[in-house]
Amino acid sequence: MPRHPQLNANGDLRHLLTIEGLPRDLIHRILDTAESFLGVSEREFKKVPLLRGKSVFNLFFENSTRTRTTFEIAASRLSADVINLNVSTSSTQKGESLLDTIDNLAAMQADMFVVRHGQSGAPFLIAQHVGPDVHVINAGDGRHAHPTQGLLDMYTIRHFKKDFTRLRVAIVGDVLHSRVARSDIHALTTLGVPEIRVIAPNTLMPGGLEQLGVTPYTDLRAGLRDVDVVITLRLQNERMRGALLPSAQEYFKHYGLTEDKLALAAPDAIVMHPGPMNRGIEIESAVADGPQAVILHQVRFGIAVRMAVMSILAAN
Amino acid sequence: MPRHPQLNANGDLRHLLTIEGLPRDLIHRILDTAESFLGVSEREFKKVPLLRGKSVFNLFFENSTRTRTTFEIAASRLSADVINLNVSTSSTQKGESLLDTIDNLAAMQADMFVVRHGQSGAPFLIAQHVGPDVHVINAGDGRHAHPTQGLLDMYTIRHFKKDFTRLRVAIVGDVLHSRVARSDIHALTTLGVPEIRVIAPNTLMPGGLEQLGVTPYTDLRAGLRDVDVVITLRLQNERMRGALLPSAQEYFKHYGLTEDKLALAAPDAIVMHPGPMNRGIEIESAVADGPQAVILHQVRFGIAVRMAVMSILAAN
């Protein structure tokens, strides 16, 4: 039995489902491969033939044009054929089960499924179900994991900070509902970051952080002090109207990242955000557009990281 | 004048609109061509350049992600450019007529239209209207025909049973509203199947079956006895709520294919379904996932059959 559902008996990546349990050297290998692809996107002719003749299915059970687009571009630049399936409006409406849908698409000789699903664990279920020639990439499942976002965040941190083993990283915002935060915490831990902080109001603070080696802060100023990396999270609209928060204005007052608060961090701290941003809610425009923000670099690195994951899976 | 709107003066296929009237040898030629494409989908590099530089328009006036996807994959594996048009949300909403839409797309130098339409006959109307260089494939029109489904069903039967001329085939379910059933009956008749049975409650039994050489059964057990092929049909959700059926539970009790009922068929009988399945309504999971089910083979063969139809049309 392999030690992990996403690794085969040799420890090679067969699926990318979660960063939890991924060995450190495998993460670095993905980031190194991404680095080699970064040039591909920037040159005049942007394509490499690594996935030529392969069929990649973007299976989005939860709508996300932005994330779907990044995978579509990554697959296209690897010369794959990409099929976009917005499944919420499709067979599942007709009462077909998830695994019947998967079986059907697999019978069409799919090589890779990129899956986003509202329910945690759905990509695992799919990965356990498909045959040996099909690879699954988790593009976000419920509150559970968003491993390519985690990997591109690590790429970004490595690019700007080089050494993970001396960093203080703060994750700010709605950590409770955030699959990005969960994937980032696992990645940062594996890569040897000695101090990971989570900054959130009590109502959005998950339990069990201490077991993960993470320090919780409810005070933004205290949490930001001397950090090298600030990862701000998107506040979902539904939270702003819900019982968990008094109002968006109140949230910004206490947890919005402003220039004066950012001044408490290390002078060369970088500011990250997974997008799309709510300016004036979790982040002030002066910060989002300021010299410390690396948010658009994250997007650029994200294409290269997704190309890396796809090409590594296709090669295994 | 050609003998049939979809054949040219030489008897070659110009459009694929219906199986009714297709000569037996032409059907076999399509299935033989499909057989040669089956290997294409299974090898490492899945593409052939037969439609390179051609523009295939998927014109779906009725939404069907699954069927659209099969045509998109088939065209992509033939190296065509595929344009997906979900026309229900497009110009027809703006009051443009069907033929104006077709004229416009044809003026963009379309080579092939794959048409699904809620109204029976719409693909014929389009085929009569387009110029000599444009080919039309009916991807399902109203209750009338679904010829590629019929052809892939024949491919499946030929694959597993070899000889059509000694078979008993039963079609079970909502035959009244089923374009699949209609296309299957025409194909089975042309290919020389001596005994075709239709099994349905009275309210879902079409008239005029005897003229087609088909025997109606209202009793599932009686109808299944000694058959070699069972084609189960999808029960549309709207029927379950309608006046035609008491309830889904009642339907399953009398017409759902279960293991014990299937035991009445020949021991090596195969079970087919056009998908998507309603498990527990028209088919029991034990049957759908059992050793006699060839439902996923149908899907796999379906890509090859669609590639065959497209390549034959493009060559004529």
Place this chain on the structure above:
Amino acid sequence: MPRHPQLNANGDLRHLLTIEGLPRDLIHRILDTAESFLGVSEREFKKVPLLRGKSVFNLFFENSTRTRTTFEIAASRLSADVINLNVSTSSTQKGESLLDTIDNLAAMQADMFVVRHGQSGAPFLIAQHVGPDVHVINAGDGRHAHPTQGLLDMYTIRHFKKDFTRLRVAIVGDVLHSRVARSDIHALTTLGVPEIRVIAPNTLMPGGLEQLGVTPYTDLRAGLRDVDVVITLRLQNERMRGALLPSAQEYFKHYGLTEDKLALAAPDAIVMHPGPMNRGIEIESAVADGPQAVILHQVRFGIAVRMAVMSILAAN
């Protein structure tokens, strides 16, 4: 500073935002380039590799399947990778700003944005914002401009009438709300058409026509007399129900182009329409399908014109 936001310091086209201010020789160069592409769409193998490896984003903030399709086909025939983004259902819903969306897509190494937006000026905002390697094409912004439609209309007129400097051109219909009319008037003026007429009811007649050198007519018969070109405009459904018009029937009676009214124009006058047509409202079927209509030629030329614009932008 360049004389015009869409031209660079050398006077080359960097973006296509509006026809207003485009030099006459540049318009003719686009039309000449389109002429060379017309053959591409008509031959067996329809593709040229001019945009191979480039990423073209169809950014439609306002839904228009037809226009989006023409750009998708044009880009595909130039061998670009095309990403379709129906942005109304995407990030902007999540509260992200237009320019954040653009920044994100640009960070994915987009080469070209084809933008349709309900608000006049949006493509200008985007063009001012993007970096030097990104090109923007306005595919229709509010009531302001639709330059590729204007250019294809000019291609059509040049094709059939050769010399612009002796023409009488009438634009009929809802000129007030029409970005097509605005783009056509600028193009016709630049190309030296001596007599441009606008025919519309008072409620749909824009002000300031005389400054543009355009003669307003409220009487269709008077306005059509001896014209060489009739451009009929689509009447939007919402106008028919609104306060601006009594009814569709009334509109047709006074402003619908019928055979007997067309007889007042020059005997070899051509009839154009940007589509989709409302038959029996702004145009009678006998005219739409008659010998003087060149409406489908417009569509065919439109692909070539869009290929021309894209290839000229990519080369600059």
